[in-house]
Amino acid sequence: MSGVSSEDLSVPRRIAILAAVVLGSTLYATTLLVASSLLPQMQGSFAATPDEIAWTTTFNILATAIVTPTTGFLVARFGRRRVMIVCVTGFTIATWLCGQAESLEAIILWRIVQGGIGAPVVPLSNAIVLDSFPRHQAGLVSSIYGMTVVLGPVIGPVLGGVLAETYNWRWAFYMIVPAGALAAVALHFALPPDRAEPRQPMDWLGFLLLATAIACVQLVLSRGQRLDWFESTEIILEACIAVLAFYAFVVHCLTTERPFLNLRLLRHRNYALGLILVFIYGMVNFTPIVLLPTLLQQHAGYPDSIIGMIVGYRGLGGVIGFGLTLLIGRWDPRIGMSIGFGLLVVSGLWLMSLDLNAGVNLLLANSVLQGIAVGIIWVPLTVLTFGDLDSRDTPEGMSVFHLLRNIGSSLFISLSVTEIVRSSTMNYSRMMEMLSPYNRALLWPGTMGGWETETAQGLARLSREVDRQAAMIGHLNAFGMYMAVSGLAILFVLLVRGRRR
Missing domain, CATH: 1.20.1250.20 (MFS general substrate transporter like domains)
Known part of the structure; x- marks a missing residue:
């Protein structure tokens, strides 16, 4: 499904689409940097170790990585407008739930949801912007889109840091919620309706094999130090599953007619x-x-x-x-x-x-x-x-x-x-x-200082x-x-x- 052509859109409608899409994608890009500046406070709040609190970032990125390749299937199945609105709305709700989290497990869960449900926003935003303007304006529009998306992560951590210091880290998530709600409403009114197109099949087996392999590798790296690596049965099991799932994924992609990822492009x-x-x-x-x-x-x-x-x-x-x-x-x-x-x-x-x-x-x-x-x-x-x-x-x-x-x-x-x-x-x-006390070097005058x-x-x-x-x-x-x-x-x-x- 795709929207109406750029020739059918008036100039004010194009500007409205650009503003709404930029707002949604900027908020998504901002959350990663905002969360990074909040890690010390969150670590103290949940009594977590440095490797545990880093999971709030790594699993968010991992969820984004796994869901991003499904953007094409979701757009073909439900349409750009619907996918964009649902993703921005779900991302906003997940952000609010991140601020409400009372345990390390809860914040990691909602960060995973936040990354996964918001993953299609950035690639879809870029496509919508390019398709909403004439081809001769593509360079100008891409520059405006790129600059605004980059500026968001400048303002977000600074404002989030001030709110975290004045109140607590939860308010840095709460500040994104009103802007997210505004972006969802703006997208609802700005984006044109979708036109029906033939639905494309999804290689679910390939997707699940790749997701399993990536998730197991991430678990091995995140928990290996704490569990003493391959001295742990859990780490050995996760490593074996990762290897088998990745092997099955490669074989599947090379033998199926429409694979999830076309490995032949590597030629x-x-x-x-x-x-x-x-x-x-x-x-x-x-x-x-x-x-x-x-x-x-x-x-x-x-x-x-x-x-x-x-x-x-x-x-x-x-x-x-x-x-x-x-x-x-x-x-x-x-x-x-x-x-x-x-x-x-x-x-x-x-x-x-x-x-x-x-x-x-x-x-x-x-x-x-x-x-x-x-x-x-x-x-x-x-x-x-x-x-x-x-x-x-x-x-x-x-x-x-x-x-x-x-x-x-x-x-x-x-x-x-x-x-x-x-x-x-x-x-x-x-x-x-x-x-x-057996170190004689410490007995010399002035060695210990204060x-x-x-x-x-x-x-x-x-x-x-x-x-x-x-x-x-x-x-x-x-x-x-x-x-x-x-x-x-x-x-x-x-x-x-x-x-x-």
């Missing part, structure tokens, strides 16, 4: 390399904004309002990055991607030089640099990935493209949090071993400081992984074929 070199690069792009896109808030609040003493500002400045960098693509777009796309991933390497090295006394201006500058990098990468990456594909294969190829981007984000966040927990625990134990080990209060203070430093080392290791993966992407960029003139 195109740039498309295959583009999928690897977008997977890496997803890995480095959201990881810093999930790791930094907890470090800054719990171990560096930053208030929520400042943390929200630091996260929000990343969106400001994204606006600058998208603006720079107007200049860089005239060059070979490989140059733009190399510059973008190179800036991510620089930001990773910068993060690895931080300590617990890092100033606000330094963190803001690093956040802007990350935003500029991811903004520069996106357009040339998309151009090169789909440059050689037939236009008939673009919708299916785009669904895989976004699927891998979201999976990369979810998996790498879990890996990074696991490394932080593992490294922090190990370094805490090693450093505490040195704080012993620290004391003779009283229980002094030992407690010293233990807290060791815990802070161990956590900082864990985060530095995670930032090192972030930098290494960004550098690896540059090697894959060199393998991409240049765009044909």
